Amino acid sequence: MKQDIQHDMQHAIATYASQIGRDPLLIQGAGGNISWKDGNVLWIKASGTWLAEADTRDIFIPLDLAQTRALVAQGASDFQSARIDDSTLRPSIETSLHALLTHRIVVHVHAVDVIALAVLQQAPALLQELLAGLAWAWVEYAKPGAELAQAVARAIAAQEQTDILLLANHGLVIGADSIEECALRLADVLRRCAASVRQTGALAPEAARITSHEPELVAAGYQRCQDAAVQELAHDPLSLSLAREKWVMYPDHAVFLGAVSPVMEAQESLPDFFQRMAGKPVCIIMAQQGVMLRSDCTPAQEAMLACYAAVTARIANVSNVVCLTADQIAALLNWDAEKYRQSLSENKH
Ligand SMILES: [Zn+2]
Structure with a gap:
C-alpha cells in the first residue's frame, strides 16, 4: 500500500x-x-x-x-x-x-x-x-x-x-x-x-544579413543560428548593449555560454576576435549581422542562448541591470579570480 x-x-x-x-x-x-x-x-x-x-x-x-x-x-x-x-x-x-x-x-x-x-x-x-x-x-x-x-x-x-x-x-x-x-x-x-516582451523584429531582409565573415566562420566550424529570436540579439540595439556590457546576468549563462561577451564588432577581424576571446566561443553575436553557433554547440547551450534572448527581450533598460561581478563569475567557473579579472580588462575594447 x-x-x-x-x-x-x-x-x-x-x-x-x-x-x-x-x-x-x-x-x-x-x-x-x-x-x-x-x-x-x-x-x-x-x-x-x-x-x-x-x-x-x-x-x-x-x-x-x-x-x-x-x-x-x-x-x-x-x-x-x-x-x-x-x-x-x-x-x-x-x-x-x-x-x-x-x-x-x-x-x-x-x-x-x-x-x-x-x-x-x-x-x-x-x-x-x-x-x-x-x-x-x-x-x-x-x-x-x-x-x-x-x-x-x-x-x-x-x-x-x-x-x-x-x-x-x-x-x-x-x-x-x-x-x-x-x-x-x-x-x-x-x-x-509577467513582463512585457519587447517586440524586436527589426531583422534586416535575409540577404542583407549575410555577413562578410560568414564563409570564414563556416570554415572555422560555425553555422548560422536558426532561432529567429536569438538572431535578434545581433540586431536589437538594447539586446546588443546588454550583451556587450552585462553579458553574465545569471549563473547558468556563464557556465554554458562562457564568461566573456562574444559580441564581434563590425570592424573586427576574425583572428583578432578569436584572440580577444582566447579561443572559439560557443556563439558569436556579430553586431548588426547575425548570430553564429559553433557546430558542436549542445542542445543545453542552444537552450541557454534562447533563454538569454527571451530574458533580454524582457528588459527595458540596460543601466538598471546588475550583472554578476568578475569574482562571482570566477567562483562559478572555479577560476582563479585574479586571472579572470585580468583577462576581462585585457578584453575591454
Ligand atoms: Zn537554479
Missing part, C-alpha cells in the same frame, strides 16, 4: 516535472529542479538530468532527509553520502534549497519573466508590490551550492512563513504541500511577474 502511494506520487511528480521541463520559458536544459518529501526521504532530481525527461526516464534519486539537512547545516554541497539507493546518478547541486524548505513539494525554475526582474537593481522594491500578500522572501545573489543554501537559510529564518523565494540573478523557488497547490502558486507568481 505504502509502495503504491509512493509510486502514484512519483508518477504524478514525473508528469508535472516533464510539463514544466518542456516549457523553455521556465526551464532550459538541465536547469531547474523538483523535489518531494516522503517521511524521512527527500526525492530530488539528479544532477545533469532534464526535467523534460521526467516521464520517460528515472531522474529522481532518494536521499535521507535528516542526513541531508545535517550536511546542509555543515555547509556541504555534495550530498552523495545521504543517498539511500545504489543509483549512479548524483544529487543536484541545488539539493540544499529543497532540504531547507519544509514543504512537501519544492519546485525551482529559471523562469525568464522572473529572471528579467531578478537582475534589476530595483527588484526588491518592485517585487514588494508585485507579490504583495504572498509569503515570499528575497535572497541576495549567492553561488549555487553551499553559499546559496546559507543565504536561503537566513531568508527563511527571518520570517514566519516562506512559500516563495526570489533568488537574485537566478530564479524562483516555490514550496507547497501538494502538486496542485504548487502549480497554482507558480502560476500566480508568474502572472504577477
Whole structure:
C-alpha cells in the first residue's frame, strides 16, 4: 500500500516535472529542479538530468532527509553520502534549497519573466508590490551550492512563513504541500511577474544579413543560428548593449555560454576576435549581422542562448541591470579570480 502511494506520487511528480521541463520559458536544459518529501526521504532530481525527461526516464534519486539537512547545516554541497539507493546518478547541486524548505513539494525554475526582474537593481522594491500578500522572501545573489543554501537559510529564518523565494540573478523557488497547490502558486507568481516582451523584429531582409565573415566562420566550424529570436540579439540595439556590457546576468549563462561577451564588432577581424576571446566561443553575436553557433554547440547551450534572448527581450533598460561581478563569475567557473579579472580588462575594447 505504502509502495503504491509512493509510486502514484512519483508518477504524478514525473508528469508535472516533464510539463514544466518542456516549457523553455521556465526551464532550459538541465536547469531547474523538483523535489518531494516522503517521511524521512527527500526525492530530488539528479544532477545533469532534464526535467523534460521526467516521464520517460528515472531522474529522481532518494536521499535521507535528516542526513541531508545535517550536511546542509555543515555547509556541504555534495550530498552523495545521504543517498539511500545504489543509483549512479548524483544529487543536484541545488539539493540544499529543497532540504531547507519544509514543504512537501519544492519546485525551482529559471523562469525568464522572473529572471528579467531578478537582475534589476530595483527588484526588491518592485517585487514588494508585485507579490504583495504572498509569503515570499528575497535572497541576495549567492553561488549555487553551499553559499546559496546559507543565504536561503537566513531568508527563511527571518520570517514566519516562506512559500516563495526570489533568488537574485537566478530564479524562483516555490514550496507547497501538494502538486496542485504548487502549480497554482507558480502560476500566480508568474502572472504577477509577467513582463512585457519587447517586440524586436527589426531583422534586416535575409540577404542583407549575410555577413562578410560568414564563409570564414563556416570554415572555422560555425553555422548560422536558426532561432529567429536569438538572431535578434545581433540586431536589437538594447539586446546588443546588454550583451556587450552585462553579458553574465545569471549563473547558468556563464557556465554554458562562457564568461566573456562574444559580441564581434563590425570592424573586427576574425583572428583578432578569436584572440580577444582566447579561443572559439560557443556563439558569436556579430553586431548588426547575425548570430553564429559553433557546430558542436549542445542542445543545453542552444537552450541557454534562447533563454538569454527571451530574458533580454524582457528588459527595458540596460543601466538598471546588475550583472554578476568578475569574482562571482570566477567562483562559478572555479577560476582563479585574479586571472579572470585580468583577462576581462585585457578584453575591454
Ligand atoms: Zn537554479
